[in-house]
Amino acid sequence: MNQTIVIVGGGSAGWLTAGIIAAKHSAPVEGGPGTRVVLLESPDVANLGVGEGTWPTMRDTLRRIGISEVDFLRSCDASFKQGSQFIGWRKGEGESYYHPFSAPAGYPNINLAAHWQASHTDISFGDAVSSQGRVCDRGLAPKQPQTPEYAFSLNYGYHLNAGKFVELLQRHCVDKLGVEHQLGHVEQIIAAENGDIEALQLASGETIGGDLFVDCTGFAAILIGKHYNIPFVSQGDYLFNDTALAVQAEYATEDAPIASHTKATAQSAGWIWDIALPSRRGVGYVFSSAHTSTEKAEKALAAYIKTDPNLADAQPSPRTIKFQPGHRETFWHKNCVAVGVSAGFVEPLEASALILIEKSAEWISEQLPRDSVAMAVVAKRFNKITSQHWRAVIDFLKLHYVLSARADSDYWRDHRESETIPESLQESLSLWRTQMPWLHESNYRVELFSSVSLQFVLYGMGFVTDIKDSHYRHWARDADIANRLIRENNVRAETLIATLPTNRDLLNRVHRK
Ligand SMILES: Cc1cc2nc3c(=O)[nH]c(=O)nc-3n(C[C@H](O)[C@H](O)[C@H](O)COP(=O)(O)OP(=O)(O)OC[C@H]3O[C@@H](n4cnc5c(N)ncnc54)[C@H](O)[C@@H]3O)c2cc1C
DSSP states (O other): OOOEEEEEOOSHHHHHHHHHHHHHHOSOBTTBOOOEEEEEEOSSSOOOOOOOBOOTHHHHHHHHTTOOHHHHHHHTTOEEEOEEEEESSSSSTTOEEEEESSOOTTTTTOOHHHHHHHHOTTSOHHHHHOSHHHHHHTTBOSSOTTSOTTOOSSOOEEEOOHHHHHHHHHHHHHHHHOOEEEEOOEEEEEEOTTSOEEEEEETTSOEEEOSEEEEOOGGGOIIIIIITOOOEEEOTTTOOOOEEEEEEEOBSSTTOOOOSSEEEEEETTEEEEEEEOSSOEEEEEEEOTTTSOHHHHHHHHHHHHHTOTTBOSOOOOOEEEEOOOEEESOSEETTEEEOGGGTEEOOSGGGHHHHHHHHHHHHHHHTOOSSHHHHHHHHHHHHHHHHHHHHHHHHHHHHHHHTOOOOSSHHHHHHTSGGGSOHHHHHHHHHHTTSOOOGGGSOTTTOSSOHHHHHHHHHHTTOOOOOOSHHHHHHHTTHHHHHHHHHHHHHHHHHHHHHOOBHHHHHHHHHHO
16 A cells, blocks of 8 residues: 655664564555655754663564564674563562563463462472573573574573664665655644644755654654643652663673673662673663652662672763653554654663564554544554553553562652552452462453563562462362472473573674674
8 A cells, every 4th residue: 555654753663663564564565556664863863772671572573574683683782681680679688589581381271370379489489480580590591502593492582782773773674674764853743634744844944744653752752742732641650760870881801791681679769770781781770869869879870880790890970861750641643653752651660661662563563544534443442552551561560669578768668658559550469469360361462561470570579369269279180280390390490501501602602603
C-alpha cells in the first residue's frame, strides 16, 4: 500500500520504530510502491543517549529487522545480559537476589514456586529453580562460542552503548531497509480541517507531509504534547525517583571481568545501576530529589565507584538527568502516535522503556491502518493496550519497593505507605498472599512481565504465599516431579559453570572473529 509514515526523532525510539515498520512494509508490493518511511530528526537537539539495558525481546527485534548478532555486538560495544541482581533491596547490606531471564525449570508445566516454598527454602528461590544466578555470580556467558547467533544455553538480552546502537540502527535502516533520513528541526505543525496533522514545517522553511506521524521526540513531545496537548499523567506519587547521575566509568585494567547481568544496588534514596560493556561500565544513581540532595547522591555514587577494584581511580564527572515519572493519558491521537519517552518514562529499573518501544512499534507495524476509518479503531485499541502496559510497568516496578523491609530512610518507609501503592498492585498483593502468580496472571498477547518475573521478585524479596489449602494439595501430587526438577537444576548449574566461557572471553572471541 502506498502511504508515507513520518517518524520524528532519531533516538532509540525513532530508529527502532523505523526499522520495525520498514522491515515489514517498505518493500515494493505488486501494483505499487511499498510504504515510504521517513525519519526526521533535529540537528539541534541531542538524543537522551542513555538506556543501555534490554530484555531478551531485543534478540527477536534485531533478527526481525535483519541485523546480524556479531555486527550488533561489535558495532555497539555490547555484552550479554542474563537478568538483574538486586543488592540490598530486602533488608540492606549483605544480601541480594536475582531476577534472571530464563524461566524456572519445568515452566510452564509445573509451578515450582509452590514446591520450593513447601520444602526447599533452605536454598534461595532463584537457586532452587534456575541455574542463571550462579552462572552470573561467576561472570559467565549465556552460551558457548559455537552456539549459533541469537541461540543460547541461558536466555539473554543485552547491555549496549546507546549512542553506537543508534548509529547502527540508522546505517541499517537507511542502507538496507530504504528508510529516508532527513535532518530538520520541526517548528510548526500544519493541521488539516479534521484535526489530523497534514505536514510539519521545518526551521528551513521546508514542509514534510505524511499519512501517519510517529512522535519519537523524547521529553520535547512536540506532536503528542505541545501540538495536541494530551495530558501528562504523573506517577510520582508511586515511583519517587526523578533525577539520575550517570557516569561512563573506565575499567582499571583491559581484562577486568564483564558482569553478565545488571547490578542494581539499593541506596538510602534510590538505587545505583551498573551495566558492564566490553570497554567501560555505565554506572549511575537514580534517586528521589525529595529524599536526598544531588550533593549527597554524588558522594554515594563516588563511594560506590571508588570501592570497586575493577574500576579506575580517576573517573569523569557524572551527567545529571532530570525527569518527571509519568506517561501520556492517551498515546495515539488522530494520525499521530507517540513511542518512547514522548509517550512516557518512569525510571530505569528493570529496563522497561526499550521493551515498551519494541512492543509499541511491533503493534503499530502489525496493525498499520489503511484509511482514516481503520485509523480510529486502531488508535482506540492501541490506547487501551498501551494503558495496560503502563499499569503493568508501574505495578511491577513498585513491587520491588513495597516488599522491602528497609527502615533506614524515609525513602524506603514512604514506599510502603499504602497511599503510595497503586490500588491495582494492592489488589494483586492481597491475591498473591493466598495464590501464587502463575499462568492465568496475564493475557499473553499483551503482557510485558510474565508470572516468571513476578515470582522471581516476590520470592526473591521474601514474600510468603499461604499455600496450606486445596491449591497445595493439588501441587503436592507433583512433588516427585518437582523434587527431580530441582535436583536436575542443581546438576545443570554445575555443568554450565564447568563449561561456559566467561562473558569477557566470549566477547573477546566475537571481536576477533
Ligand atoms: C537515566 C536513564 C536511564 C535509562 N536506562 C534505561 C535502560 O537501561 N533500559 C531501557 O530500556 N531504557 C532506559 N532508559 C530510557 C531510554 O533512555 C529511552 O527510552 C530511550 O533512550 C529512547 O529515547 P527516545 O528516542 O524516546 O528520545 P531521545 O533519545 O531524547 O530522542 C529524541 C529525538 O527527537 C528529536 N527532536 C526533538 N525535538 C525535535 C524537533 N523539534 N524537531 C525534530 N526532531 C526533534 C531529537 O533530535 C532526538 O533525535 C533510561 C532513561 C534514563 C533517563
